[in-house]
Amino acid sequence: MKRLVSMIVAVALAAVAGCGGDKSAPAAATEQFTQGGGSMEPGIKPGQVITARRVADYTPKRGDVVLFHPPADWSAKDTPMLKRVLAVGGEVVACCTPAGKVTVNGAALDETYLGEDGPLDAQPDPRSCLARRFGPVAVPQGSVFLAGDHRVASNDSRCLGPIPASAVFAVVAG
Secondary structure (H helix, E strand, O other): OHHHHHHOOOOEEEEOOOOOOOOOOOOOOEEEEEOOOOOOOOOOOOOOEEEEEEOOOOOOOOOOEEEEOOOOOOOOOOOOEEEEEEEEOOOEEEEOOOOOOEEEOOEEOOOOOOOOOOOOOOOOEOOEOOOOOEEEEEOOOOEEEEEOOOHHHOOOHHHHOOEEHHHEEEEEOO
16 A cells, blocks of 8 residues: 555645636746655656646646546546646557567657566556556547656556546646
8 A cells, every 4th residue: 555655646635826717827827836745757756846837727738747636437536647748638658669668559659768677477456557658548538647757656647547638737847
C-alpha cells in the first residue's frame, strides 16, 4: 500500500494568485502547484513547484503536461494528478514497437523526456502499470490517454484507461 501511495501523483495546491479560469484569460494567468510524487521524473521532481495555466475548456494536444481530476475508478480519485498527454480522441495508442517505443496511429513517439520505463517482458496487468506493453487503445473523442514520464512509478491510462478531456483543469507552462 505504501508503494502504491508513493507512486500516486499527489499534486497539492501551493499558491493561488490572481488567476483566470478560461482560455480567454491572459497568458500570465497562472497558478503554482507542488508536484507530490515521482511519476513525472526526471523533468519534474517530487516537491518541485510548477506553474500551470488554468483551463475551463481544455483542447487536448499530444505532449501537454496536464493537471486533472482522476475519474472515480482511478485509485487516487480525490487527489489531482499530473501526467503527459500521449494521445487524444480519435487516435490509437499502443506499446510497443520492436525497439520498445509507444506508437500513436502506428508511428513511434520520440519520448526524449522519459525517465525509467517499465520492463518489456512484464505481462500487462489492469491493477498495475508496471508493464510497458499495452493496447492498442482507441481513444474516444473528447478523451485523452495520459502517462507519467517515469513509467515504472506511474499509474495512468496504460492500465486505467483514457479519461475525459473535461477532467483536465490546468496545463503546465512550457
